[in-house]
Amino acid sequence: MTEATAPTATETNRGFSLAAIPLWAQFAAIIIFGVLLSLVWDGATRWPEAWTVPMAAWITEFIEWLKSEATIFGVEFKEITRGIGAALKAPVKWAEYLLYRGFKGIGLGPLPWVAVAAGVTIFAHWVGGRRLALLCVLTMIYLATFNLWKDSMKTMTIVIVAVPMAALLGVVLGIWVTRSQTASRIISPMFDLMQATPHMAYLAPVAALFAFGPVTALIATVIFAMPPMARCTILGLQTVSSDVLEAGQMSGCTKRQLLWKVALPSSKRTLMLGLNQVVMQTLAMVVIASIAGATGLGHKLLYSLQQLRLGVAIEQGIAISLIAIVLDRLTQAYAYKETDHFAATKTWTQRHKHMLLFLGILVVSYIAAEYWRWVKIPPSKFVWGTGDAKTVLFDAKLLARHADQAIRDFNVVAFDYINPIRDWVTIWILLPVRDFFLWLPWPVFVGVIGLAAWRLGGLSVLLLCLALMFSFIVTGFWVETMKTTYLVLIAAALCVMIGVPLGIWAARSERVANIIMPICDTLQTFPSFIYLIPAIMLFRIGDFANIFAILPYATVPAIRYTYLGLKRIPPVTIEAAIANGATRMQRLFKVELPVALPEIMLGLNQTIMMALAMTAITALIGSTDLGQEVVRSISTQNFGRGILAGFFIAALGIIADRLIGSWAAERKRQLGVA
Amino acid sequence: MKNLLKGVALAALMLAPGMAAAEVESDEPIIIVQNNWTSQLVLSYVVGKTLEKMGYTVEYAPSDSQLQFQAMADNDMDFQVEAWEGSMKSAFEKAAENGMLDAGTHSALTREEWWIPNYVLETCPGAGSWEGLNRCAEQFATAETKPKGRFVGPPADWGKNYADRVGALEMDFEAINVGQAATLWAELQSAYDRKEPIVLFNWTPNFIESKFEGQFVDFPAPSDACNEVKEWGPNPNATGDCGAPHSGWLKKAASPRLPEEWPGAWAALQKVDFNNAQIAAAALMVDVDGMEPEEAAEKWIEDNGDIVKSWME
Numbered sequence: 013m014t015e016a017t018a019p020t021a022t023e024t025n026r027g028f029s030l031a032a033i034p035l036w037a038q039f040a041a042i043i044i045f046g047v048l049l050s051l052v053w054d055g056a057t058r059w060p061e062a063w064t065v066p067m068a069a070w071i072t073e074f075i076e077w078l079k080s081e082a083t084i085f086g087v088e089f090k091e092i093t094r095g096i097g098a099a100l101k102a103p104v105k106w107a108e109y110l111l112y113r114g115f116k117g118i119g120l121g122p123l124p125w126v127a128v129a130a131g132v133t134i135f136a137h138w139v140g141g142r143r144l145a146l147l148c149v150l151t152m153i154y155l156a157t158f159n160l161w162k163d164s165m166k167t168m169t170i171v172i173v174a175v176p177m178a179a180l181l182g183v184v185l186g187i188w189v190t191r192s193q194t195a196s197r198i199i200s201p202m203f204d205l206m207q208a209t210p211h212m213a214y215l216a217p218v219a220a221l222f223a224f225g226p227v228t229a230l231i232a233t234v235i236f237a238m239p240p241m242a243r244c245t246i247l248g249l250q251t252v253s254s255d256v257l258e259a260g261q262m263s264g265c266t267k268r269q270l271l272w273k274v275a276l277p278s279s280k281r282t283l284m285l286g287l288n289q290v291v292m293q294t295l296a297m298v299v300i301a302s303i304a305g306a307t308g309l310g311h312k313l314l315y316s317l318q319q320l321r322l323g324v325a326i327e328q329g330i331a332i333s334l335i336a337i338v339l340d341r342l343t344q345a346y347a348y349k350e351t352d353h354f355a356a357t358k359t360w361t362q363r364h365k366h367m368l369l370f371l372g373i374l375v376v377s378y379i380a381a382e383y384w385r386w387v388k389i390p391p392s393k394f395v396w397g398t399g400d401a402k403t404v405l406f407d408a409k410l411l412a413r414h415a416d417q418a419i420r421d422f423n424v425v426a427f428d429y430i431n432p433i434r435d436w437v438t439i440w441i442l443l444p445v446r447d448f449f450l451w452l453p454w455p456v457f458v459g460v461i462g463l464a465a466w467r468l469g470g471l472s473v474l475l476l477c478l479a480l481m482f483s484f485i486v487t488g489f490w491v492e493t494m495k496t497t498y499l500v501l502i503a504a505a506l507c508v509m510i511g512v513p514l515g516i517w518a519a520r521s522e523r524v525a526n527i528i529m530p531i532c533d534t535l536q537t538f539p540s541f542i543y544l545i546p547a548i549m550l551f552r553i554g555d556f557a558n559i560f561a562i563l564p565y566a567t568v569p570a571i572r573y574t575y576l577g578l579k580r581i582p583p584v585t586i587e588a589a590i591a592n593g594a595t596r597m598q599r600l601f602k603v604e605l606p607v608a609l610p611e612i613m614l615g616l617n618q619t620i621m622m623a624l625a626m627t628a629i630t631a632l633i634g635s636t637d638l639g640q641e642v643v644r645s646i647s648t649q650n651f652g653r654g655i656l657a658g659f660f661i662a663a664l665g666i667i668a669d670r671l672i673g674s675w676a677a678e679r680k681r682q683l684g685v686a
Numbered sequence: 687m688k689n690l691l692k693g694v695a696l697a698a699l700m701l702a703p704g705m706a707a708a709e710v711e712s713d714e715p716i717i718i719v720q721n722n723w724t725s726q727l728v729l730s731y732v733v734g735k736t737l738e739k740m741g742y743t744v745e746y747a748p749s750d751s752q753l754q755f756q757a758m759a760d761n762d763m764d765f766q767v768e769a770w771e772g773s774m775k776s777a778f779e780k781a782a783e784n785g786m787l788d789a790g791t792h793s794a795l796t797r798e799e800w801w802i803p804n805y806v807l808e809t810c811p812g813a814g815s816w817e818g819l820n821r822c823a824e825q826f827a828t829a830e831t832k833p834k835g836r837f838v839g840p841p842a843d844w845g846k847n848y849a850d851r852v853g854a855l856e857m858d859f860e861a862i863n864v865g866q867a868a869t870l871w872a873e874l875q876s877a878y879d880r881k882e883p884i885v886l887f888n889w890t891p892n893f894i895e896s897k898f899e900g901q902f903v904d905f906p907a908p909s910d911a912c913n914e915v916k917e918w919g920p921n922p923n924a925t926g927d928c929g930a931p932h933s934g935w936l937k938k939a940a941s942p943r944l945p946e947e948w949p950g951a952w953a954a955l956q957k958v959d960f961n962n963a964q965i966a967a968a969a970l971m972v973d974v975d976g977m978e979p980e981e982a983a984e985k986w987i988e989d990n991g992d993i994v995k996s997w998m999e
Binding site for chain 2: 219225302306307311314315317318319320409413420423424427434435438439443544545548549550552553554630631632633634635636640643644646649
């Protein structure tokens with residue numbers, strides 16, 4: 013689709029003499045030239061080893077040097093990072109004392125679980141009413157009955173420290189970008205880079221530079237979760253309608269007031285989308301950070317998977333999802349909460365009844381916890397009666413074992429049907445496409461992408477793409493990069509084929525949306541590790557399993573952004589279409605989809621980013637691409653290769669982003685919706 | 687005014703941990719590394735609980751099995767009870783150069799080799815040895831490896847190149863490497879449930895022997911000559927035509943600060959020693975009996991009071 017529509021847009025607008033040559037001929041010329049070159053010169057197929065820049069080794073040596081010898085103004089670099097680590101440790105420690113350790117110094121236990129559960133529920137009732145409170149109650153009961161309370165609290169310690177840090181940092185950076193051209197030029201590409209870099213690539217260097225343990229997890233989490241907040245701040249501020257701003261100016265707002273009282277509040281919805289993303293990303297990262305010293309649900313989950321206790325892993329995964337959904341709903345409800353305009357007429361106790369109730373429960377539960385252990389920590393078994401008459405009401409372990417058995421039984425039955433499909437797709441689609449990418453001489457790849465970049469986005473995009481492409485060619489990562497490209501292209505194509513229709517369907521029917529959107533939330537928050545084991549059991553090691561494991565995670569943005577894009581269309585536009593006598597289909601294809609296209613494209617962009625990030629996770633199945641390099645670097649401490657591989661994954665994402673972005677911009681201009 | 691109050695309250699909260707931490711730090715915790723396989727978890731709890739009995743404060747920290755050694759060299763973590771020769775040798779030795787301490791070797795011996803479930807012997811009776819296995823290579827073929835058999839190998843970074851051995855022994859197998867240990871077990875579980883022929887990388891002691899029935903495949907015994915002299919072994923034209931050692935070491939590792947700050951703990955930890963049967967029994971309590979690792983450790987200490995006592999003296 014990209015190639016098909018681009019020429020009409022560009023040919024008429026550019027005065028280059030090249031435009032006289034048909035576009036297909038230009039591409040054909042590049043391809044033929046590249047292939048012929050590869051026939052006479054081996055270096056066109058594989059970059060000559062003698063010319064390879066040993067960048068990976070340099071980076072590894074640099075980090076080793078930083079860690080051991082570097083000094084800044086006489087202070088060892090290592091000491092500085094350690095200092096930062098120690099400073100960050102304070103809030104983490106405090107959260108730990110509060111949630112599960114207790115303040116040993118003053119003999120005060122951690123918050124009793126009854127108080128935490130009641131507190132969350134009361135807050136939920138205050139911001140979102142009864143339904144939200146019910147969701148919270150159910151979640152708390154789930155965590156308690158499945159014996160996951162303490163691990164949940166361990167996970168929450170990092171979350172409650174990381175989310176505010178990431179959100180605040182994101183808003184500040186976002187505001188700065190909208191204010192300053194220079195900042196925009198430096199920071200925007202950094203965000204692209206950071207967000208496109210897989211979670212795991214952060215861990216090893218952060219662990220090397222900072223103290224090992226929760227602080228590493230915290231830093232990696234904040235870095236990883238911050239960009240969506242900044243992005244949404246930028247988007248929100250840039251899309252504030254000029255009428256609103258003018259109204260603000262007319263009422264004599266200062267620049268600062270205009271930002272804090274007008275622009276930010278009126279972009280609240282977009283900002284909350286950002287916060288939502290921060291929460292989701294934080295949880296996702298905290299789970300993965302368990303391999304670098306974070307305790308909690310992620311660590312337990314990894315262990316369960318390692319033992320093939322899928323049932324337990326699913327229970328733990330659901331806990332993570334539930335926590336994410338509760339946090340998400342709470343933040344959203346808080347954002348949409350109406351200001352109480354009658355507050356002044358109420359008494360102090362009326363206004364603070366929720367707070368007072370919570371304080372009451374807190375004090376009572378602390379006292380009660382001294383007498384009954386189950387107030388402090390949820391009981392590990394739910395038993396009715398005493399002595400011989402005891403009956404176990406609920407046993408999470410037994411349930412998990414049944415789930416294990418069910419998954420294995422399903423595998424035995426389904427394998428005979430699924431295996432032929434898997435073999436067919438592998439032999440006739442996956443392997444040929446992979447072989448094609450491995451055969452591809454690099455001048456063809458560079459030429460085709462370069463030409464597309466130039467025609468779509470002009471010189472600056474061309475230069476950026478060329479620089480990124482040569483970065484992995486000259487450092488000797490061509491083969492790994494091509495394997496990643498192939499995996500991600502196939503996965504993204506599948507995601508769009510599944511996600512866009514689902515998004516359209518959801519936008520057309522409220523009932524469908526009510527089903528699909530919670531599923532999206534769950535899929536995105538459900539720890540991606542879990543998909544791996546069933547994928548391996550059903551499909552065995554191979555690219556088919558890799559792609560299958562990418563899908564659930566990477567389809568979500570395609571659905572979500574299509575839905576949002578269609579929902580955001582002003583009613584006037586649709587009414588105009590109806591008034592003009594458009595049928596339902598015409599309305600969808602001629603009006604709604606084109607108008608929603610920028611949003612859908614943002615979704616495709618996100619899908620590609622997520623698929624790229626997932627390659628580092630699916631590497632655990634067994635692959636030989638960039639994702640594998642990232643994962644392996646953590647255990648081999650070959651930081652250079654890991655960081656570079658992470659960078660190249662990001663580079664692929666940025667190239668895709670620029671091509672799609674330029675095309676979308678051009679398209680919008682054509683449609684007159686820009 | 688309201689905001690100011692909030693700010694003051696927040697500042698007070700931020701200070702609190704520092705004060706609380708100072709209280710706790712009067713007996714600085716010894717940080718014991720935990721990995722994600724059963725025996726290690728149980729043994730680390732056994733060691734931790736022993737230290738607690740001696741009056742030390744103990745904390746557990748999860749870690750990657752390779753990153754942990756550098757963390758110990760940096761004094762971020764203090765003790766690891768299971769360091770395997772097969773998969774951790776290079777990270778262990780590298781960290782030892784940077785200051786990490788070798789806290790002694792267990793009696794337990796470790797072996798890593800190709801492994802088959804017993805039902806494979808029904809369709810391929812000779813599979814107990816590499817030659818017999820090779821005769822029915824085709825039974826192990828998949829779409830990607832056809833007509834060769836598939837050997838499911840360990841993660842590529844575990845430092846073993848089975849493709850080389852397959853080449854040296856001229857076997858009709860292709861080594862497909864997994865990304866992590868769990869993938870091996872998922873493949874095994876899936877094949878085992880369907881009684882499908884499979885040959886994969888495995889090691890002992892681990893929980894597999896308590897859950898699945900099977901055996902190691904015998905290869906020509908390793909020797910220095912095997913890796914240096916081409917004429918040695920079944921293939922006169924290649925080196926490396928032999929199996930892995932049958933008895934690798936299992937070590938303990940410690941941070942350099944451990945002997946300095948807790949000399950008593952250091953003395954005890956050096957005495958800690960497990961053999962194969964003890965490790966397998968520890969894993970069994972969790973993997974088969976369904977205990978939590980911590981419960982299993984308590985039971986182990988109860989059952990082996992004398993041994994624990996001998997460490998504490």
